[in-house]
Amino acid sequence: MRTDTSPPPFERVLVANRGEIAIRVMRACRELGISPVAVYSDADVDALHVRHADVAERLGPPAPAESYLSIEAILAAAQRSGSQAIHPGYGFLSENHAFARAVEDAGLTFIGPPAATLQMLGNKLAARRSAEAAGVPTVPGTSVALGDDLTELTRLGLPIMLKAAAGGGGRGMRRVDSADELGEALAAARREALSAFGDDTVYAERIISPARHVEVQLLGDRHGGLAVLGERDCSIQRRHQKLVEEAPAPGLDEATRAALFDGARRVASAVDFHSAATAEFLIDSAGNHYFLEMNTRLQVEHGVTELVTGVDIVAWQIRVAAGERLPAGIADAPRGGHAIEVRIYAEDPYDGFRPSGGTVTAWQMPGGPGVRVEAGVEAQTPLPAEYDPLLAKLLVHASDRPAAIARLRRALDETLIGGVQTDHGFHRWLVDHLAFADGRYDTSFVEVEWGNGPATGSEEEGLVAFAALEARRSERTGDPRHVAADDSSAWGRQARRGALRR
Amino acid sequence: MSDHEVRLGDRHVQPAEGWRLDWLDRAAGTARLVGEGRSIPVVVEGSGSEWAVTLHGRRHAATVRTWRERLFAEAEQTTRGHTGELTVRASLPGLVVAVRVSPGDEVAEGDSLLTIEAMKMQNEVRAPRAARVTTVAVQAGQVVATGAPLLTLE
Numbered sequence A: 001m002r003t004d005t006s007p008p009p010f011e012r013v014l015v016a017n018r019g020e021i022a023i024r025v026m027r028a029c030r031e032l033g034i035s036p037v038a039v040y041s042d043a044d045v046d047a048l049h050v051r052h053a054d055v056a057e058r059l060g061p062p063a064p065a066e067s068y069l070s071i072e073a074i075l076a077a078a079q080r081s082g083s084q085a086i087h088p089g090y091g092f093l094s095e096n097h098a099f100a101r102a103v104e105d106a107g108l109t110f111i112g113p114p115a116a117t118l119q120m121l122g123n124k125l126a127a128r129r130s131a132e133a134a135g136v137p138t139v140p141g142t143s144v145a146l147g148d149d150l151t152e153l154t155r156l157g158l159p160i161m162l163k164a165a166a167g168g169g170g171r172g173m174r175r176v177d178s179a180d181e182l183g184e185a186l187a188a189a190r191r192e193a194l195s196a197f198g199d200d201t202v203y204a205e206r207i208i209s210p211a212r213h214v215e216v217q218l219l220g221d222r223h224g225g226l227a228v229l230g231e232r233d234c235s236i237q238r239r240h241q242k243l244v245e246e247a248p249a250p251g252l253d254e255a256t257r258a259a260l261f262d263g264a265r266r267v268a269s270a271v272d273f274h275s276a277a278t279a280e281f282l283i284d285s286a287g288n289h290y291f292l293e294m295n296t297r298l299q300v301e302h303g304v305t306e307l308v309t310g311v312d313i314v315a316w317q318i319r320v321a322a323g324e325r326l327p328a329g330i331a332d333a334p335r336g337g338h339a340i341e342v343r344i345y346a347e348d349p350y351d352g353f354r355p356s357g358g359t360v361t362a363w364q365m366p367g368g369p370g371v372r373v374e375a376g377v378e379a380q381t382p383l384p385a386e387y388d389p390l391l392a393k394l395l396v397h398a399s400d401r402p403a404a405i406a407r408l409r410r411a412l413d414e415t416l417i418g419g420v421q422t423d424h425g426f427h428r429w430l431v432d433h434l435a436f437a438d439g440r441y442d443t444s445f446v447e448v449e450w451g452n453g454p455a456t457g458s459e460e461e462g463l464v465a466f467a468a469l470e471a472r473r474s475e476r477t478g479d480p481r482h483v484a485a486d487d488s489s490a491w492g493r494q495a496r497r498g499a500l501r502r
Numbered sequence B: 001m002s003d004h005e006v007r008l009g010d011r012h013v014q015p016a017e018g019w020r021l022d023w024l025d026r027a028a029g030t031a032r033l034v035g036e037g038r039s040i041p042v043v044v045e046g047s048g049s050e051w052a053v054t055l056h057g058r059r060h061a062a063t064v065r066t067w068r069e070r071l072f073a074e075a076e077q078t079t080r081g082h083t084g085e086l087t088v089r090a091s092l093p094g095l096v097v098a099v100r101v102s103p104g105d106e107v108a109e110g111d112s113l114l115t116i117e118a119m120k121m122q123n124e125v126r127a128p129r130a131a132r133v134t135t136v137a138v139q140a141g142q143v144v145a146t147g148a149p150l151l152t153l154e
Helices: A019-031 A071-081 A097-105 A115-122 A124-133 A151-156 A179-197 A254-269 A302-309 A313-321 A401-414 A424-430 A445-450 A458-477 A488-501 B067-080
Strands: A012-015 A035-041 A055-060 A085-087 A160-168 A171-176 A202-206 A211-220 A226-238 A241-247 A275-284 A289-295 A338-345 A358-360 A371-375 A381-383 A390-398 B004-008 B011-013 B019-025 B030-035 B038-047 B050-055 B058-066 B086-089 B094-099 B112-118 B121-126 B131-136 B149-153
Touching (some): A012 A071, A019 A371, A035 A071, A160 A179, A179 A202, A226 A445, A424 A445, A458 B011, A458 B030, A458 B038, A458 B058
Antiparallel strands (some): A371 A390, B038 B050
């Protein structure tokens, strides 16, 4: 229930997504007095997000193209449920301009930037040109689509990254190290871009390495109001996909921070913008910054910004979609402190972060001061192979960075996940890493420092062997409660209970 | 003296001493290891000789066998000998997720032959000795029962 008197911005909002982000959006809806509507594929009939909604509408078979990517199925679900607006979450249709346009054509509100802006900034090459025109430095590269003439490329110097214009978010990228690979790599990049994005336009950028990946959160209303909600460092990545994000960015000097904020503002101001978006930059070892791309949607890692600013980005996306103005000075009095997010993926970090799959059996998430968990699963959740392997995000907030790392270590030690290999062990290793503690890391950190992880220590092996041995023994003796090498712990437990009663 | 031996992968590991295992939820497999003035959460799942232990976020496959089971397994190994044709069989029921070899391939001892997902774990089936693959009886996506022939080596 809302305690103020203003009416909810909408009565009913359909959340066109699944997993943790669908639940995050539904929670914002609830807090605004809005009834959330879930959609689900046949693989998600019993999914957690479905149970967070008032109404759930079936989309179709598990394949994304027939469910979460089906514009037709989602619009039909919105009509059936009487929804007035659609929040797309991230991924799936969130940056699809045809979807945004279809939503508006159906007389509903798309909770995101205008369709024309999605279209313009969705083409990464056009976004590059727009940034250049706005006087924002971009990664040295081609500002035109690559033809068969490779001289432009060789002028850049190797290695380079070939990127699909319709890609983004780390997808549709191909590294080229030597000149004789170029022709073949370009042809392959075109084929990949065509099959993945339906557009074979490719461009090239010089590889900035070492580099830090820092992004700026923007929030805008329909009346020209634009707020910069600070930056996040997202340099801990594997396969160009983020694993850990933090705010503020460690070691970022004020001049660079101001330049990033100014650059983000310029790129957004050059287009018709409202809702949430993120301007991504690389910062090289000399401190130069380069605009990479603009993500015109809610980011996975928006929560770290919410923790340090106190601004509910999702709630504001919904409110500005309904026409509300952002309050002046929304970003002027941040909560401060430091926030870190780790992404819990069903991936095996000891085997190249290969997706692990299976069924989550045990699921025990941390709690206590300064801990926020955004989970899309619970115990006994089978993981459909069709979708992203992100299980949950674990966020911590504390007064400063060392306190946030200590809190994260504590929270990770409270976390127990069974049934699938996750990257939990990677995060636990990370919080004890000296370079991470010092904030000295770049986008190559995971590859260079982790590889496939350290070998298991002998103490750890002994404990694993002991646990397995005791589990087998308990199975034999049939003791359902606990097992010990001797009987002392039963007495210890009894003694502790007695002590509590006194 | 333990009446069991524990293996992690292909190595025999001595279980730690001076610890105890307290179950939090036996059905879910959550527990904590208590010892040396410390308490460490773990997840322990499985049954019989095959277990998976998640410690500090890392999932380890562990085999716990009685001496009788071990002797039986060793006798089986001996009768196979070190030459001639050898049929590699599934040691537990599961789903074949990847077949890494084809007939004619030369493999070294310890090479991964295929991966079977069982008990929600990916288990690598490895070559028991250097050999040449003669036949492959399964393909990815196939469910196999315990003892099912997977491939033959010579």
